[in-house]
Structure formats: structure tokens, C-alpha cells
Amino acid sequence: MKKTLTLTCLLACWLCASAQSLREVWIDMPDSITPYLTKSQRTELADYVDMRAEPVVKNALGDTVRIERMTGNYLLVKLSRSSLLEVKLLDNNTLALVQTWKAPAAESKLRLFDLHWQGKVTVVACKEDIVKPDTMSDEEFSDLKSLMVPRMKEYHLSVDDNSLSVSWNYPLLSKKEARLVETLLKPQMLNWTGKDFR
Numbered sequence: 001m002k003k004t005l006t007l008t009c010l011l012a013c014w015l016c017a018s019a020q021s022l023r024e025v026w027i028d029m030p031d032s033i034t035p036y037l038t039k040s041q042r043t044e045l046a047d048y049v050d051m052r053a054e055p056v057v058k059n060a061l062g063d064t065v066r067i068e069r070m071t072g073n074y075l076l077v078k079l080s081r082s083s084l085l086e087v088k089l090l091d092n093n094t095l096a097l098v099q100t101w102k103a104p105a106a107e108s109k110l111r112l113f114d115l116h117w118q119g120k121v122t123v124v125a126c127k128e129d130i131v132k133p134d135t136m137s138d139e140e141f142s143d144l145k146s147l148m149v150p151r152m153k154e155y156h157l158s159v160d161d162n163s164l165s166v167s168w169n170y171p172l173l174s175k176k177e178a179r180l181v182e183t184l185l186k187p188q189m190l191n192w193t194g195k196d197f198r
Helices: 002-018 022-027 039-051 138-146 175-181
Strands: 056-058 064-070 074-080 083-091 094-102 106-113 152-157 163-169 188-191
Touching: 022 039, 022 064, 022 074, 022 083, 039 056, 039 064, 083 152, 094 152, 106 163
Parallel strands: 106 152
Antiparallel strands: 056 064, 064 074, 074 083, 083 094, 094 106, 152 163, 163 188
16 A cells, blocks of 8 residues: 555656646747747747736847747747747647748648657548539539649647647639639548547
């Protein structure tokens, strides 16, 4: 009984010591992810959030970096006029990182890491099912379908839960054409299973 109690206490202490806050995760982020933002600047931004001051710094390129939102497990950073960074603590040993570039159509990249920023296998089981509406003719469907290449994926992590939204952007289409093809391929919401998003 005594041994079990001692082992339980040691395990609890180890788990507490190994747990990291989102602030620490952000500060310890490898410079390679945001090469124009130093660790001291990331620390400065986190300090501003703690002080409830405006969390803004200038990066090495002279652009403005702003923390838009920071909770216990979610972070949204506007890295520049055309790029965003999202970080989400999914569980005790997994964080998701989404980088989005807008030039001007948005395209995202999702990566998974452990809390020491070691990469993990990333799986996003997203089905690109192009569906013909009942009211659309076969000819119109075929014409619109041919416009859907190339298309780019845009990801967003949820603030409230461990879900991932997936939508598509069409860099070569006009706004009118993009609205038409959006009826054929709807945005999707995927959930974190503990291993992947599906």
C-alpha cells in the first residue's frame, strides 16, 4: 500500500513537471518555424498578453507581428500582412500547428509535434467529394468541375474543441466562379481522434 501511494505521488509529480503551458510552448518554438521572429520577441509578446497590453512587435523584416488570441490551449498569431499561425494543445503530448499564407488566395499547412517540438506523423483524412446538386445539369456540372483545378486547402483550428475546419480556395477563378464551384465541394469539419484528424 505504501509503495503504491509513493509510486502514485511520484507519477503525479512527474506529470505536473512535464506539463507545459501554451506560453512555454510558444516561447520554446524552434526559430526555424518563424525565422524572422526571435525567442526574445516571442517572450515579449507573451509578456504583453500577461500584462494585458497590446501584444505587438516588429519582426526582422520590419513587419508587424500580433497575438490575436491566446487561451490555455489555443494561440492565433498574425505573423505578417499575409500569414497566420495557429497552435493548439490537443492533449498532454500533442500540439497542432497550422500556418496559412494568403497571396491572395489562402493555403495552409498542418503539422503535429510533441511538446518538445519533435515532429509527429500528420494525417488529415479529408474526402474531396465533388457533389452535383440535383438542380444542376450534367453539362454545367462538367464545366464547373473543370474549373476546380488547381485548388488549395485552408485549415483552421477550433478555439473551443479539438476540431479542424477544411475549406478550398481557387486562385485562378473570379469571385463569381469561386462562388459557383463552392456549391460542389463544401467545407468540412474534422475531429481529432487522438492520432489523426478525420
